[in-house]
Amino acid sequence: xxxxIAVAYALLLYGFIFLPVAVLVLFSFQGTLFPIxxxxxxxxxxxxxxxxxxxxxxxxxxxxxxxxxSSAVATLLGFLSAWGFARFHLPASAFLRGLITLxxxxxxxxxxxxxxxxxxxxxLPKSLLAAGIGHVVINLPLCFAIIYSQMGDHQANIERAxxxxxxxxxxxLLLITAPMMWxxxxxxxxxxxxxxxxxxVISFLLTRFETTLPVEIWNLLRAGLNPKTNAVGAxxxxxxxxxxxxxxxxxxxxxxx
Amino acid sequence: MTAxxxxxxxxxxxxxxxxxxxxxxxxxxxxxxxLLGPSGSGKTTLLSILGGFLNPEQGRVMIRxxxxxxxxxxxxxxxxxxxxxxxxxxxxxxxNVGFGLRMKGVAKAERDAKARAMLDVVxxxxxxxxxxxxxxxxxxxxxxxxxxxxxxxxxxxLDEPLGALDLKLRRQMQDELKAIQKRVGTAFIxxxxxxxxxxxxxxxxxxxxxGHIEDQGAPERVYAxxxxxxxxxxxxxxxxxxxxxxxxxxxxxxxxxxxPPDATQVAIRPEHVSLGGPIHGEVSDVVYQGxxxxxxxxxxxxxxxARLPAETMLSTGQRVSLGIDPAHxxxxxx
Numbered sequence: 198x199x200x201x202i203a204v205a206y207a208l209l210l211y212g213f214i215f216l217p218v219a220v221l222v223l224f225s226f227q228g229t230l231f232p233i234x235x236x237x238x239x240x241x242x243x244x245x246x247x248x249x250x251x252x253x254x255x256x257x258x259x260x261x262x263x264x265x266x267s268s269a270v271a272t273l274l275g276f277l278s279a280w281g282f283a284r285f286h287l288p289a290s291a292f293l294r295g296l297i298t299l300x301x302x303x304x305x306x307x308x309x310x311x312x313x314x315x316x317x318x319x320x321l322p323k324s325l326l327a328a329g330i331g332h333v334v335i336n337l338p339l340c341f342a343i344i345y346s347q348m349g350d351h352q353a354n355i356e357r358a359x360x361x362x363x364x365x366x367x368x369x370l371l372l373i374t375a376p377m378m379w380x381x382x383x384x385x386x387x388x389x390x391x392x393x394x395x396x397x398v399i400s401f402l403l404t405r406f407e408t409t410l411p412v413e414i415w416n417l418l419r420a421g422l423n424p425k426t427n428a429v430g431a432x433x434x435x436x437x438x439x440x441x442x443x444x445x446x447x448x449x450x451x452x453x454x
Numbered sequence: 455m456t457a458x459x460x461x462x463x464x465x466x467x468x469x470x471x472x473x474x475x476x477x478x479x480x481x482x483x484x485x486x487x488x489l490l491g492p493s494g495s496g497k498t499t500l501l502s503i504l505g506g507f508l509n510p511e512q513g514r515v516m517i518r519x520x521x522x523x524x525x526x527x528x529x530x531x532x533x534x535x536x537x538x539x540x541x542x543x544x545x546x547x548x549x550n551v552g553f554g555l556r557m558k559g560v561a562k563a564e565r566d567a568k569a570r571a572m573l574d575v576v577x578x579x580x581x582x583x584x585x586x587x588x589x590x591x592x593x594x595x596x597x598x599x600x601x602x603x604x605x606x607x608x609x610x611x612l613d614e615p616l617g618a619l620d621l622k623l624r625r626q627m628q629d630e631l632k633a634i635q636k637r638v639g640t641a642f643i644x645x646x647x648x649x650x651x652x653x654x655x656x657x658x659x660x661x662x663x664x665g666h667i668e669d670q671g672a673p674e675r676v677y678a679x680x681x682x683x684x685x686x687x688x689x690x691x692x693x694x695x696x697x698x699x700x701x702x703x704x705x706x707x708x709x710x711x712x713x714p715p716d717a718t719q720v721a722i723r724p725e726h727v728s729l730g731g732p733i734h735g736e737v738s739d740v741v742y743q744g745x746x747x748x749x750x751x752x753x754x755x756x757x758x759x760a761r762l763p764a765e766t767m768l769s770t771g772q773r774v775s776l777g778i779d780p781a782h783x784x785x786x787x788x
Contacts, residue, residue, distance in 0.1 A: 351538060357507060358540040361527040362605060363557035376544040 218434060225427035243428035253429055256413030260394060263325055263409055267332035268389035272382055274333070275340025280374060283348035284356070294345070298338045308334060309402040316403070323405040331399035336392055340385035347381040380447050387444040391437055456519070458483040458641050459504070459609055464513030466499055473499045474510070475665040481609075481643070481658065486635050489645045490652040491662035492688070497645045498613060500662070504643065505534045505611050518608050528557075533602035534611045537618070539594045541586040547573065547597050548582040554605035572600040575634065592623045599631075603638060610635075612644040616651060628654050649689050653677065661685045683786050686721040692784070693722045693759045704785060707754035708733060711783040721784040724748065727760035731777020737768050751776060 226239035247253050281287070282294055300308060312331050313323075321327055352374070359373045360366075375382065397411040404412060410433060417426050457480035466474040473496045481487050489497040502508040503515060506527035515523045522530045533554070542550050548569050555565035573579050576596040586594055595615060602610055615631070616624045632655055635642045646652055652659050653673045660670040661684070668688075669681040680686040683694060696719050697706035704713035706720050709732065713720070735753035742764070749760045751774055760776060768774060 351540075354536050354538055354540040355542060357527070358534070358536055358601075359542070359553065361505065361507075361532075361534050362554035362601070363528045364553075365528070368557065373542060377542070379544070 221427050222431045224424055225431040227424040243424040246425050247428045253413055256408060256410040259325055259407055260410040263329045263332060264390045264393040267329040267393050268336065268386050271333045271336035271340045271389045272386045274337050275385055276344050276378065276382060278341050279345035279348055282345060284353060297341050300334060301338045305335060305398040309399040313402050323403055325404060325407050327403040328400045328409060331403050332393040332396060335399065336389035340389060343385045344378060344381045347378060352377055383447040384444055387440050387447065391440040391444060394440065395437055457481060458518060460516040462514045464503060464510045464515065466503065466510045473665050477667055479660060479667065481641065483641055484639055485641055485657045486632065486655055487643045487658045487660060488652040488656035489643065489660050489662060490649060492647055495662040496665040497662045501611050501613055501643065501645045505532050506530050531608035532611055533605050533607035534613065535598045535602050535615050537614045539598040541594055541597055543586055547584050550586065550597055551600045551604055553601060568604060572604045575637065576600045591619055592627060595619065595627060599634065603640065607640060609641045609643060612642060614645055631655060661688060680784060683719060686784055686786065691724055691759055693756065695720050695756055707756050708758060709778060711780050711785060713785045716787050717785045719786040721786060722778055723782060724759040724761040726779045726782040727758060728777050729762060729766060730775055733776045733778065735774055735776065737770055737772045737774050740768050740770060
């Protein structure tokens with residue numbers, strides 16, 4: 198009896214989470230003009246329509262470029278700051294570490310508005326570059342937290358051994374620390390990719406003519422529901438899933454030793 | 455005298471704690487030196503200062519006649535074997551051992567050849583292509599040794615190198631360390647808190663306590679004639695009694711021993727106590743140790759420790775007569 202209730206509860210819970218996505222994906226294969234029941238597919242006509250839409254494919258390309266570059270920059274900066282905090286005695290270290298991770302608690306809307314005002318002030322126009330910088334701002338704290346948590350004293354000793362054998366600081370970072378931290382760097386990079394790929398608010402506020410895929414989807418939605426939005430949504434979701442799986446595999450893989 | 459390593463008046467504090475207090479030490483080339491002391495004695499700090507990982511607040515460190523006090527670890531002629539080995543986990547054993555040569559710009563073919571030769575010295579020639587996590591603790595230890603020796607340091611520093619190994623492997627590695635040191639001829643400075651390890655390995659043992667050197671010299675001398683009470687208790691077991699000196703003899707509850715006028719205490723090693731003699735006491739503890747029996751006897755209010763033949767049949771509460779060889783009694787000054 199209790200078991201049946203537990204199963205029912207689990208089904209309800211997962212249904213609550215996944216049903217909307219399942220419906221979205223299902224009706225992306227709709228054969229007719231409207232994404233409403235009855236389902237009369239499967240058909241790939243809306244996927245063909247998406248791939249034939251110059252604005253959407255451009256948005257897709259922009260999203261990929263912004264995600265790749267902003268994630269690489271956020272990972273690099275997160276790595277360097279984590280290394281600095283882990284290896285050197287800095288004044289007010291705990292306070293400064295808190296300050297680095299603080300943006301995690303601030304809403305994207307506030308960060309986006311702040312950046313908008315700041316970029317306006319320094320004369321940086323709305324662009325993919327501005328959105329990319331915004332993505333670095335939201336992802337850097339996360340990269341820092343992941344990488345910092347993986348930096349232990351054991352690795353400090355390994356770096357010391359490399360210095361003892363004649364390695365300069367640059368070589369220690371490149372040949373020892375970065376390869377040793379590879380799983381954490383990889384995980385940070387893919388988590389950043391996931392967030393940048395899905396991010397709407399900052400991209401919406403900071404781009405104008407060229408924009409990312411989520412903003413293009415929003416433009417499409419303003420014209421009303423259409424199976425094309427389902428198709429492009431399903432594609433975005435698919436990419437997110439792949440990135441999340443890569444992140445899980447790298448972050449939670451059991452490491453030897 | 456041309457010492458290989460000269461430490462002159464080195465002092466260092468961590469916050470309010472003085473971990474090294476005016477330490478001076480001169481070490482000869484080719485020697486195996488062991489820094490021995492309990493935790494907190496400053497031995498590891500001294501090793502860090504030698505390796506360049508810590509700059510002393512006061513004093514000077516000379517290695518091969520060169521002032522190394524503030525020189526970076528990469529620049530000084532030392533190499534360190536770390537307690538946790540600190541091997542590079544992402545590199546092969548060959549890559550680990552060849553790293554020091556790579557940093558010196560030695561071409562790959564040459565450094566691989568040298569790394570193989572050095573692995574051969576430590577008996578691990580077959581492990582060249584493997585990764586550190588595929589090796590056992592003892593094998594990693596050897597890789598760490600080979601990696602440090604390949605840069606041909608003037609001094610090799612070993613920080614409790616056998617601490618992570620089990621007892622049997624530890625004794626085996628001791629013999630090997632000593633053999634490798636004699637083969638390569640590099641001066642080794644080895645930190646440990648294990649006095650048996652110190653005696654087995656050292657040409658020169660330095661006993662440290664509370665940031666200063668208590669005693670140093672050949673292990674035989676330090677054991678047989680310890681300079682201080684601390685050394686007498688830390689290097690092996692002993693019974694210590696206080697006494698009064700009169701007419702060149704020190705009067706103690708365990709008898710009279712020849713002593714200089716400033717003597718205050720006498721230490722007796724358990725192996726210098728034998729059955730039969732002028733000292734009468736009551737057995738308070740007997741522990742069978744296989745090769746011998748460790749017997750504690752209450753004599754004039756003193757617990758006298760004796761190492762007696764294993765076949766000795768004694769039990770607690772029994773009266774016993776013991777003798778002390780006066781030639782081996784260790785007379786200590788204040």
